[in-house]
Amino acid sequence: MLTAIKERASGWIAYTLVGFISIPFVLWGINSYFEGASKITVATVNGVEVDETIYQQALSEQRRSLVQMMGRNVDAEIFASEPFKLQVLESLIDTQLQAEYLADRGYRITNEQLSSRIAAFAAFQSEGRFDSARYEMLLQNAGLTVEGFERQQRQQGAVDQLRVGLRETSLVIPAMTDRAVELLMQQRRAQYTILDLQPYRDAVQVDEDAVRDEYENHRDRYVQLPQMQVDFLALSVDALATQAVVTAEAEQAFYNDNTDRFTRPGSRSASHILISLPADASEAAVEKARHRAESLATRGRGGADFAALASEHSDDPGSARRGGDLGIIQPGTMTPEFETVVFVLNKDEISDPVRTEYGWHVIKVTDLRESVISPFAEVRSEITTLLSREWAEGQFMAMAEDFQNMVFEQPGSLEATADLLGLPIERTDWFSRRAGDGIAAYAAVREAAFSDEVRVDQMNSEMIDLDGDLLVAVHFADYRDQRQQDFEEVSAAIADVLAAQAALTAQEAAAKQMIDRLRSGSPWIALTENAGLPVYQLPQDAEDISDPDDQNVGRAVYAAPAPVLGQVGYGGTRLDASRYSVFRVEEVVPGEPSGITAEERAQIKALISARVGEELYTGASRALRSAANVEIFDENL
Numbered sequence: 023m024l025t026a027i028k029e030r031a032s033g034w035i036a037y038t039l040v041g042f043i044s045i046p047f048v049l050w051g052i053n054s055y056f057e058g059a060s061k062i063t064v065a066t067v068n069g070v071e072v073d074e075t076i077y078q079q080a081l082s083e084q085r086r087s088l089v090q091m092m093g094r095n096v097d098a099e100i101f102a103s104e105p106f107k108l109q110v111l112e113s114l115i116d117t118q119l120q121a122e123y124l125a126d127r128g129y130r131i132t133n134e135q136l137s138s139r140i141a142a143f144a145a146f147q148s149e150g151r152f153d154s155a156r157y158e159m160l161l162q163n164a165g166l167t168v169e170g171f172e173r174q175q176r177q178q179g180a181v182d183q184l185r186v187g188l189r190e191t192s193l194v195i196p197a198m199t200d201r202a203v204e205l206l207m208q209q210r211r212a213q214y215t216i217l218d219l220q221p222y223r224d225a226v227q228v229d230e231d232a233v234r235d236e237y238e239n240h241r242d243r244y245v246q247l248p249q250m251q252v253d254f255l256a257l258s259v260d261a262l263a264t265q266a267v268v269t270a271e272a273e274q275a276f277y278n279d280n281t282d283r284f285t286r287p288g289s290r291s292a293s294h295i296l297i298s299l300p301a302d303a304s305e306a307a308v309e310k311a312r313h314r315a316e317s318l319a320t321r322g323r324g325g326a327d328f329a330a331l332a333s334e335h336s337d338d339p340g341s342a343r344r345g346g347d348l349g350i351i352q353p354g355t356m357t358p359e360f361e362t363v364v365f366v367l368n369k370d371e372i373s374d375p376v377r378t379e380y381g382w383h384v385i386k387v388t389d390l391r392e393s394v395i396s397p398f399a400e401v402r403s404e405i406t407t408l409l410s411r412e413w414a415e416g417q418f419m420a421m422a423e424d425f426q427n428m429v430f431e432q433p434g435s436l437e438a439t440a441d442l443l444g445l446p447i448e449r450t451d452w453f454s455r456r457a458g459d460g461i462a463a464y465a466a467v468r469e470a471a472f473s474d475e476v477r478v479d480q481m482n483s484e485m486i487d488l489d490g491d492l493l494v495a496v497h498f499a500d501y502r503d504q505r506q507q508d509f510e511e512v513s514a515a516i517a518d519v520l521a522a523q524a525a526l527t528a529q530e531a532a533a534k535q536m537i538d539r540l541r542s543g544s545p546w547i548a549l550t551e552n553a554g555l556p557v558y559q560l561p562q563d564a565e566d567i568s569d570p571d572d573q574n575v576g577r578a579v580y581a582a583p584a585p586v587l588g589q590v591g592y593g594g595t596r597l598d599a600s601r602y603s604v605f606r607v608e609e610v611v612p613g614e615p616s617g618i619t620a621e622e623r624a625q626i627k628a629l630i631s632a633r634v635g636e637e638l639y640t641g642a643s644r645a646l647r648s649a650a651n652v653e654i655f656d657e658n659l
C-alpha cells in the first residue's frame with residue numbers, strides 16, 4: 023500500500039516533499055550579506071544595499087552546489103547566464119525580507135535549541151557524537167566563522183518555527199483525506215498502442231530546393247565553431263588493470279577467502295494475512311487481534327484456501343488482492359520478526375501469529391530456494407577482474423603524484439611525463455568548446471584546452487581529475503578559426519533534419535487524427551487492427567507498472583481527465599523521439615478510504631497538512647516581496 027502511495031505521490035504531494043527539503047543555498051554566511059559598505063551595489067532591499075562581494079559569494083556557493091549534484095560535466099555556460107544570476111540574487115532578496123519579518127515578530131530560538139540543532143548535523147559528528155574540534159575545522163575550511171554560522175542557524179531555526187507553526191495550525195478535515203485517498207489510490211483500466219516514426223520517415227521526400235532555402239535563410243546556423251586538437255596523456259585505473267598479472271594461486275586464494283561473496287542467498291516465496299494494529303493499541307485490542315489471527319491460522323491448517331482467507335480478511339490491501347502473495351523474500355527485505363519465521367517454515371507450512379510493528383501476521387511459505395555457492399570456474403573471470411583492478415588502483419595512487427608534478431614542472435611538453443610513467447601521448451580529433459568525442463567529451467577537458475594557458479601559450483594544462491580514476495593532461499596540437507560551412511558540407515545533414523521534422527509532424531498528425539476518430543465513435547479494435555498497430559494492456563495496479571513504456575503511458579493516463587461515467591476517454595503522449603502512444607481509458611476506479619490502515623491515513627493527512635502549511639508560507643513570502651521596495655541593477659550582475 024505504501025508503495026502505491028509513493029508511486030502516485032506526484033504533483034502536489036511531490037511538491038510538498040520538495041518544499042520540506044529545500045533550504046536556500048544562500049544561508050551560508052548570511053550574517054554578512056547586508057552589512058558594511060560596498061563599492062558596487064547589485065540591488066537595494068527596502069533601502070538596504072546588496073553589494074557585489076556578497077552577491078559573488080552567493081554565486082560561488084550555488085555553483086559549487088550544482089557541480090556537486092551534477093558532476094564535473096555541468097555546462098559552465100549555465101553559470102554565466104542571466105537567469106542563473108537572477109535566481110541567486112532573488113534568493114538573497116527573499117532571505118533578507120524573511121529575516122526582517124521574523125525579527126519584527128519575535129521569532130527566535132533559544133541557546134539550548136541552537137545547540138541541539140547544530141549537534142544534529144552529521145558532518146559535525148564523530149562516532150555518533152558532536153565533535154567541537156571538527157565543527158570549528160569544517161567551518162574554517164568553508165571560510166565561515168563560528169559566530170556567523172550560528173547567526174545563520176538562528177535565522178533558519180526561526181524560519182522553521184514559522185513553517186512548523188503554519189503546518190500544525192492548518193485544518194485537514196476527514197473529507198480532504200478521503201478525497202486524497204480516492205485520488206492517490208485510484209486505478210485506471212486502459213489500453214494503448216504505439217505509432218513508430220519509421221513508416222512516416224520512409225514516406226518523406228525532401229525537395230532539394232527546400233534544403234537550399236533552409237541553408238540560405240539560416241546561414242548563421244551552419245557555422246563551424248573554433249576547433250582544437252590537443253595531445254594528451256591519460257592515466258586510468260582501467261588501462262592499468264589490463265597490465266596486471268594475476269596468478270592462478272592468487273585467484274584460488276581469493277575464492278577460498280571470500281566464499282560468501284560468491285554465494286547466491288536462498289530465498290522463499292510467502293503469503294500472509296495481516297491483522298493490523300495501531301502503534302498505541304491497548305492490551306485488549308492486541309489480544310483480540312491475536313485471537314483473530316490464531317483462528318485464521320487454524321482454518322488455514324484445516325484445509326481452508328489460504329489465498330481466499332487473505333483476500334477476505336487481510337488488512338494489507340496490496341497483497342490481499344493477490345491472495346496474500348508477497349512474492350520472493352530474500353534475507354534483509356522484511357522486518358526481523360517476520361523474516362525469522364519465514365526462514366524456519368517448511369514449504370506449505372502455516373505459522374502461528376507473528377507480531378510486528380504493523381500488527382499480527384499469519385504466514386504461509388509457498389516456495390523454497392536454497393543458498394548456492396557458485397563454483398570457482400564460474401566466477402574465475404570475475405575474480406581476475408577484481409584482483410586486476412585492486413592492483414591497478416595501487417599503481418594509480420603511486421603514479422598520480424608523479425603525473426601531477428611532471429606536467430607542472432615540465433610545462434612545455436608532455437614527453438617527459440610520458441617517458442617517466444610509460445604512457446603514450448595520444449591526439450584527439452577536432453572538437454569545439456561545446457562538444458567533442460573521446461576524451462574531449464568531458465567539459466573539463468574542453469575548458470582546459472581552450473584556456474589561454476594551453477591555446478595561446480601552448481603550455482601543458484594542469485592535471486585534470488575525471489571521475490576519480492582517470493587523470494588527464496593536455497597540450498596544444500592545432501587550432502582552426504570559426505568559418506562558414508559550405509552548402510555541400512551540410513546539405514545531407516540539413517536534408518536529414520528536414521525529413522525528421524516532417525516525419526514527426528506527420529506522426530503527430532496521424533495520432534491526433536486517430537484520437538479524433540476514436541472520440542467520434544470509431545471502434546478502437548478496428549482502427550488499431552486496420553493500421554496493423556499492436557495493442558498493450560496497462561496494468562491496473564500501479565504497483566505492477568514496471569515496464570518503461572507502461573510507466574510513460576501510465577503517467578499520461580493518470581494525468582488525463584477522468585471520462586464521464588459509462589464513457590471511454592482517449593489521449594496521446596510521446597514516449598521518446600521516435601514513438602508516440604495513443605491510449606484508451608476504459609474505467610476509473612477511485613481509491614477506497616476504508617481500505618487503508620490508520621497509519622497510512624495519518625501519513626496522508628500529514629502530507630495534506632504540510633502542503634497547506636507550505637502554501638501559507640509561500641503566500642507569506644510572496645506578500646513580503648510584493649510589499650517590499652526592491653531595485654535590481656542588471657548592469658552590475
